[in-house]
Amino acid sequence: MSIWYLISVFFHIVFGAFWIGGMLFLPLVILPELKQHPDRIAILYKTGLKFRFYGWITLLGLLFTGLLNLYWRGMPFTWVFFSQSDYGRLVSWKALIFLGILLVSETHDFLFGRKALAELQSSDNANFKLLARWSGRVNLLLALVMAFLGVVLSRGGVLF
Ligand code: HEM
Numbered sequence: 032m033s034i035w036y037l038i039s040v041f042f043h044i045v046f047g048a049f050w051i052g053g054m055l056f057l058p059l060v061i062l063p064e065l066k067q068h069p070d071r072i073a074i075l076y077k078t079g080l081k082f083r084f085y086g087w088i089t090l091l092g093l094l095f096t097g098l099l100n101l102y103w104r105g106m107p108f109t110w111v112f113f114s115q116s117d118y119g120r121l122v123s124w125k126a127l128i129f130l131g132i133l134l135v136s137e138t139h140d141f142l143f144g145r146k147a148l149a150e151l152q153s154s155d156n157a158n159f160k161l162l163a164r165w166s167g168r169v170n171l172l173l174a175l176v177m178a179f180l181g182v183v184l185s186r187g188g189v190l191f
Pocket of ligand 1: 040043044047050093094096097098100101104122125126129132174175177178179180181182184185186
């Protein structure tokens with residue numbers, strides 16, 4: 032087993048932990064503490080922007096190390112492999128769900144999140160706050176599915 036393969040899987044797991052941990056940290060740790068804070072909106076805005084920045088780097092890191100995992104494990108990058116083998120099919124699912132994550136992150140970060148903050152400032156209705164909350168939850172769920180599929184892949188790629 033190549034040391035590069037191990038390093039690549041190591042970083043893949045660290046990136047995954049950062050991505051999932053970050054998504055849990057905001058609603059479980061930061062938001063409850065900020066409820067009564069006078070600078071709530073400014074802090075939310077700044078922490079949101081920072082996590083967005085590192086979040087997108089993390090997603091890039093996951094894609095890069097995910098592809099490296101395949102390469103160092105000696106998997107062929109062929110249509111037959113991705114559509115007909117158990118392992119390849121699971122990777123295809125990961126790739127599809129990853130696209131979903133990119134899409135949800137995009138709308139969450141650049142549309143719902145931004146508009147939700149504007150709502151908070153103007154104490155308008157809370158439609159975007161709800162959308163931001165739910166798109167965040169969907170993204171967390173998708174990331175957990177990705178981690179589970181990854182664990183299955185690491186152990187041979189046979190699900191049932
Ligand atoms: C949110 C995104 C992702 C998360 C949270 C995630 C998480 C994980 C986790 C936890 C593992 C298990 C490692 C182990 O048990 O040793 C794994 C393995 C794997 N992931 Fe991902 N992953 C993500 C994205 C991707 C992407 C985009 C690809 C490829 C295009 C990919 C390809 C792989 C492969 C091939 C493995 C198996 C590595 C091996 O040979 O052991 N992952 N992933």
